[in-house]
Amino acid sequence: MTSDSPAPRPRRPGRPPSPAAAHAAATGPSPAQLLSQLRARSGTDPVTHVERVPARTGKAAPWPSWVPVELQAACTRQGVTAPWQHQAEAADLAHTGNHVVVATGTASGKSLAYQLPALSTLLTDPRATVLYLAPTKALAVDQLRAITELELDGVRPACYDGDTPRAEREWIRQHARFVLTNPDMLHHGILPGHAQWARFLRRLAYVVVDECHSYRGVFGSQVAHVLRRLRRQCTRVGRTPVFVLASATSGDPAATAQRLTGLPVAAVTADTSPRGGVTFALWEPPTLPTPTASPDDTDLAPVRRSALRETADLLADAVAAGVRTLAFVRSRRGAEAVAANARRALDEAVSGLGAQVAAYRAGYLREERRELERSLLSGELRGLASTNALEFGVDLVGLDAVLICGYPGTRASLWQQAGRAGRSGQEALAVLVARDDPLDSYLVHHPEAVFGTPVEATVLDPTNPYVLGPQLACAAAEAPLTPADLDLFGEGAKEAVEALVEAGALRQRPTGWYWRHRERPQVELRGGDGAPICVVETATGRLLGTVDGGSSHFLLHPGAVYLHQGVSYVVDTLDLADGCALVHPEEPDWSTHARDVTSLSVVAVRSYVDAGPVGLFLGEVDVTSQVVSYQRRRIATGEVIDTRPLDLPARELRTVAVWFTLSPESLTAGGVDPADVPGALHAAEHAAIGLLPLTATCDRWDIGGLSTATHPDTGAPTVFVYDGHRGGAGFAERAYATAATWLRATRDVVAECGCESGCPSCVQSPKCGNGNNPLSKADAIRVLDIVLANLPSGAVRGQPGILP
Numbered sequence: 136m137t138s139d140s141p142a143p144r145p146r147r148p149g150r151p152p153s154p155a156a157a158h159a160a161a162t163g164p165s166p167a168q169l170l171s172q173l174r175a176r177s178g179t180d181p182v183t184h185v186e187r188v189p190a191r192t193g194k195a196a197p198w199p200s201w202v203p204v205e206l207q208a209a210c211t212r213q214g215v216t217a218p219w220q221h222q223a224e225a226a227d228l229a230h231t232g233n234h235v236v237v238a239t240g241t242a243s244g245k246s247l248a249y250q251l252p253a254l255s256t257l258l259t260d261p262r263a264t265v266l267y268l269a270p271t272k273a274l275a276v277d278q279l280r281a282i283t284e285l286e287l288d289g290v291r292p293a294c295y296d297g298d299t300p301r302a303e304r305e306w307i308r309q310h311a312r313f314v315l316t317n318p319d320m321l322h323h324g325i326l327p328g329h330a331q332w333a334r335f336l337r338r339l340a341y342v343v344v345d346e347c348h349s350y351r352g353v354f355g356s357q358v359a360h361v362l363r364r365l366r367r368q369c370t371r372v373g374r375t376p377v378f379v380l381a382s383a384t385s386g387d388p389a390a391t392a393q394r395l396t397g398l399p400v401a402a403v404t405a406d407t408s409p410r411g412g413v414t415f416a417l418w419e420p421p422t423l424p425t426p427t428a429s430p431d432d433t434d435l436a437p438v439r440r441s442a443l444r445e446t447a448d449l450l451a452d453a454v455a456a457g458v459r460t461l462a463f464v465r466s467r468r469g470a471e472a473v474a475a476n477a478r479r480a481l482d483e484a485v486s487g488l489g490a491q492v493a494a495y496r497a498g499y500l501r502e503e504r505r506e507l508e509r510s511l512l513s514g515e516l517r518g519l520a521s522t523n524a525l526e527f528g529v530d531l532v533g534l535d536a537v538l539i540c541g542y543p544g545t546r547a548s549l550w551q552q553a554g555r556a557g558r559s560g561q562e563a564l565a566v567l568v569a570r571d572d573p574l575d576s577y578l579v580h581h582p583e584a585v586f587g588t589p590v591e592a593t594v595l596d597p598t599n600p601y602v603l604g605p606q607l608a609c610a611a612a613e614a615p616l617t618p619a620d621l622d623l624f625g626e627g628a629k630e631a632v633e634a635l636v637e638a639g640a641l642r643q644r645p646t647g648w649y650w651r652h653r654e655r656p657q658v659e660l661r662g663g664d665g666a667p668i669c670v671v672e673t674a675t676g677r678l679l680g681t682v683d684g685g686s687s688h689f690l691l692h693p694g695a696v697y698l699h700q701g702v703s704y705v706v707d708t709l710d711l712a713d714g715c716a717l718v719h720p721e722e723p724d725w726s727t728h729a730r731d732v733t734s735l736s737v738v739a740v741r742s743y744v745d746a747g748p749v750g751l752f753l754g755e756v757d758v759t760s761q762v763v764s765y766q767r768r769r770i771a772t773g774e775v776i777d778t779r780p781l782d783l784p785a786r787e788l789r790t791v792a793v794w795f796t797l798s799p800e801s802l803t804a805g806g807v808d809p810a811d812v813p814g815a816l817h818a819a820e821h822a823a824i825g826l827l828p829l830t831a832t833c834d835r836w837d838i839g840g841l842s843t844a845t846h847p848d849t850g851a852p853t854v855f856v857y858d859g860h861r862g863g864a865g866f867a868e869r870a871y872a873t874a875a876t877w878l879r880a881t882r883d884v885v886a887e888c889g890c891e892s893g894c895p896s897c898v899q900s901p902k903c904g905n906g907n908n909p910l911s912k913a914d915a916i917r918v919l920d921i922v923l924a925n926l927p928s929g930a931v932r933g934q935p936g937i938l939p
C-alpha cells in the first residue's frame with residue numbers, strides 16, 4: 136500500500152543563478168523587452184506560450200441620485216470623479232434592499248460599490264450603523280484608512296480586532312458607526328458579547344463581506360455559520376441588514392455568496408474599470424543536463440530546474456533591470472528560498488543590491504509585514520517574494536512585473552496574482568513559472584486551460600458536520616436555539632443538534648435547546664487541525680512566527696531546518712502540548728524532508744457508479760497518518776545523507792474521499808502484469824492528485840491519496856483521493872462529480888510527458904510517503920485507459936450509497 140498525505144512541500148536544490156543581468160540598464164524596460172531579456176539568458180527557450188491580455192477602457196456611470204452631495208464631493212477629492220458602471224449597479228441594488236455580490240478583477244474598485252450605499256445611509260440616517268468584515272486585520276486597517284481619508288462628519292469609523300486596546304473597545308461599542316473587523320473577532324468577541332453590542336446591532340443597516348472568495352474550504356464553511364449567527368442576533372433585536380459582498384472574479388459568485396450567507400444574493404460581474412495590457416508568458420524551466428540525484432531517491436527521471444531557482448533568477452534579473460517585481464510563491468519556505476537566492480545573486484553582481492529584495496508571508500509578525508509593505512510602497516524595496524498573503528494585504532500599485540512560481544491552484548488565484556501587475560493603466564508583464572509537477576506541465580502545454588477557460592467557483596460546504604455541530608454549540612451558548620434556528624443553519628442542523636443533546640452539550644427544554652456548560656465552546660475558525668505552533672528562538676525567547684498545527688509535524692519536527700527571512704534555524708524541540716517549537720540559528724548544508732505512513736478505512740459510501748469492471752465511489756473514510764522519520768539531503772546535490780526516526784503521535788482524520796476500483800481481470804486484459812499493479816495504481820494516484828486542482832478549487836497540498844493492489848474494504852485494486860480536512864472541504868465531491876474530465880486530463884498529462892519512465896512532471900510526487908516507489912508510468916496510462924473506457928463521460932450521476 137502506498138500513500139500520499141497532504142503535507143508541506145520540501146525545498147528543492149537547484150544550480151546557482153546567473154548574475155549577468157544585474158548589469159542591465161537601470162531604467163525599466165517594457166514588458167516585451169523584459170521578457171526577451173529573461174528568455175535570452177536560457178539556452179533553450181523556456182517560454183511555451185505568450186498571451187496578450189489587451190488593455191480595456193473604462194465605462195463610467197453617473198452618481199446614483201441618492202448619493203449625498205458631500206459623499207460625492209469627498210470621493211472627488213480622492214480622485215474619483217464618477218463611479219464605474221459596475222460600482223453604480225451594485226450600489227443601486229444594495230441601496231434598494233437587495234443582497235448583492237460584486238465579483239470583478241483586482242483593482243476594479245469594489246470598495247466604492249459598498250462604500251456608496253453604506254456611507255450614504257450613515258450620512259442620511261444618523262442612527263444607522265455598518266459592519267465591515269475582512270479576512271485579515273491588515274485589510275481592515277487599510278479600509279479604515281480609506282474611509283477616514285474621506286473626512287465625512289459623523290461616520291465615526293473604527294477597527295475592532297485583537298489589537299484594539301481594551302480602553303477603546305467600550306467607546307467603539309457605544310459610539311462607532313462603521314465598525315471594521317474580521318470573522319475571527321465576530322466569532323470570538325462580538326457575537327458572544329452580543330448584549331454589549333445591542334445598540335449597534337439594533338441599527339445595523341449593512342454588513343459588508345470583503346474578499347469573500349477567501350472564505351473557501353473548511354474556513355469558508357465556518358464563516359458561513361458565523362454569518363448565520365450574526366443574522367440570528369440581528370433578528371433577535373428586530374433588524375435585517377443588507378449584505379454587500381465583494382469577491383475576486385470567480386465562477387457563479389451568486390451561488391457562492393448564497394451558500395456563504397444563506398440569503399438570496401444578486402451578482403454584478405461585468406468589470407467596467409479600465410485596465411492596462413498584460414503580456415502573460417507561460418514558462419517551463421529546462422531539464423538539468425545530468426541529474427546527480429533526483430529529489431525522491433529514484434534515478435530514473437530527468438529533473439527540471441526547480442521553479443524556485445528559476446523564479447529567484449527571474450526576480451534577480453528583473454530587479455537588476457529596475458523593474459519593481461512581485462514573486463508569488465506557494466509555500467512559505469519557498470518564498471524565503473526565492474528571496475534568499477535572488478539576494479545572493481544580486482549581491483554577487485553588485486554588492487548591496489541584494490538589500491532591494493525581501494520575503495513576505497502570513498506567518499510573519501504584524502510589525503514585520505507592515506515594514507515590508509511600507510518599503511515596497513516607498514520604493515526602498517524593488518523585489519518581494521511573497522506567499523499569497525499579499526492577496527489580502529495593502530493595495531500595492533505600480534508593479535511592473537509579477538512572477539508566479541508554480542500554478543497557484545486555481546485560475547481565480549492566478550488572475551488575482553497577475554492582476555497585481557498592470558494597474559494604473561500601465562503595461563506589465565506576468566510570468567507563470569511551471570513547477571515540475573503534472574498539473575503545471577499540463578497547463579504550460581495546454582494554454583487553453585489557462586486562458587480559454589472560465590475561473591472556478593469558490594468551494595465551501597456549510598453542511599460539514601464537523602463545522603455545523605460546533606457552530607450550533609456556539610450559537611446555543613449565545614442564546615438558546617429554537618426550531619426556527621434550525622432552518623437558518625440549514626441542512627443537517629437538526630441531526631447536529633440531536634448529536635449535541637446526546638453528547639450532553641445541549642439540554643432540550645420546551646423553549647429550545649440550551650448550552651449546558653459554564654465555559655463557551657472552544658471553536659477555531661482557521662487551521663482546523665490543532666492550534667498554530669509558535670516558533671521561538673531558544674537563546675533570546677524571540678517569537679519568530681507561527682506554523683499551523685496541521686503542518687507542524689512536517690515542518691517543525693526535532694531536527695527540521697526552518698527558514699525565517701532567509702535565516703536558517705534548526706528545531707531543537709517540538710512541544711505539541713504547549714504549542715511551541717524551540718529553534719536555534721544554524722545553517723547546515725542539508726535540507727530536511729519528513730516522511731509519513733498512512734492507512735485508510737472506508738466508513739460509508741455516499742454515492743457510487745457501477746461501470747462494469749470499474750467502480751467510482753464517494754464516501755466517508757478514516758485516515759490515520761503519522762510522521763515517522765525525516766531525511767537529510769545535501770542542498771547542492773540532493774544526495775540523501777541519512778534517514779532519522781521521529782517519535783510523533785499519529786493523527787486521525789475522518790474525511791471525505793473519492794476512489795475508483797478496477798477488477799483484477801480488467802487489469803490483466805488491459806496489459807498490466809499483476810506484479811506491476813501496485814506501481815501502476817501508485818503512479819495513477821500521483822498524477823490524479825496532481826491534476827485535481829484543474830477541476831476542484833483545491834491545491835495539491837489540500838488533498839492526500841492512497842493506492843493499493845487490494846484494499847480490505849473494497850476487495851479490489853483501488854486508488855483513493857481524500858480531502859486533507861476534517862469532515863471534508865468539498866474537494867473530493869468535486870472530483871467525483873467531474874471524474875471523467877479529471878481523469879482524462881490525468882491520462883493525457885502522463886501520456887504526453889516526454890520522459891521515459893516517469894518524472895515529477897507526470898507521475899512522481901514531491902510529497903510521496905513512499906519515496907516514489909514503486910511507480911510505473913506506462914501501466915498508469917493503461918489503468919487510466921481502462922477507467923475512462925468504462926466510466927460514462929460527462930457529469931457523474933451516482934446512485935445513493937451502499938455499505939462497503
Ligand SMILES: [Zn+2]
Binds near residue numbers: 890891894895897
Ligand atoms: Zn514525465
Ligand SMILES: [Zn+2]
Binds near residue numbers: 817903
Ligand atoms: Zn506516493
